């Protein structure tokens with residue numbers, strides 16, 4: 001369960017391949033994500049606090065695109081001995097393999113059904129909380145509406161959906177400013193210009209962020225009666241939607 005420093009893009013690459021959640025990425029993931037996403041730790045902590053308020057007994061909590069299970073762990077810790085089942089899903093075998101060890105390291109009576117599957121293919125049932133923590137942006141844009149509709153259908157009344165994402169902005173000067181601040185955040189966390197630009201190229205075809213307006217319209221189209229932003233740092237945000 002050792003986690004190393006992310007140096008994946010530190011050497012010049014002849015050709016930058018599309019970013020994949022493979023073994024190499026999984027082995028450095030905690031370091032990579034905490035040095036890349038401003039507010040990541042704060043968001044994880046708050047997911048636990050939100051769970052404490054909204055999760056209903058006898059229901060399920062879903063963590064979709066769970067990677068190593070960081071959001072699941074935070075929520076599971078906060079829920080202590082509540083009568084709930086957690087379902088954590090990721091389609092990267094490398095991630096799921098390691099997630100098991102991370103989850104086993106914390107003793108809890110709350111069972112976690114850890115599934116290696118595409119979140120577009122799984123059933124969602126009896127959910128009082130669903131988390132998409134930086135996952136929706138990796139889905140083909142055309143598949144996003146259907147996923148949200150499926151989540152809505154599988155939730156109990158009063159259930160909470162949390163969606164954290166990188167954002168883009170329709171106003172170009174705002175976009176530039178917030179993107180620059182994010183790049184400074186990565187520099188301050190020790191990433192070189194080469195690492196930053198090669199990773200950016202690798203993500204170009206794989207991660208397609210939406211505007212906050214697109215997210216809000218999607219929540220509404222899926223049926224959610226209320227939604228809003230609860231956290232933003234630069235071009236990274238987390239939103240809540242309530243059934």
Ligand SMILES: Nc1ncnc2c1ncn2[C@@H]1O[C@H](C[S@+](CC[C@H]([NH3+])C(=O)[O-])CC(=O)[O-])[C@@H](O)[C@H]1O
Nearest residue numbers: 021065066067070071090091092118119133134138
């Ligand atoms: N269609 C899909 N089906 C299942 N999993 C998918 C799919 N597409 C992508 N993934 C998975 O979504 C995760 C996105 S990372 C989430 C961080 C985590 N939530 C965290 O709170 O630490 C975010 C990031 O790296 O920026 C990866 O593990 C992918 O394998």
Ligand SMILES: O=C(O)C(=O)Cc1ccccc1
Nearest residue numbers: 032033036037166199203207
């Ligand atoms: O690194 C970045 O610039 C990102 O936008 C976020 C990210 C973090 C971890 C894996 C993939 C993307």
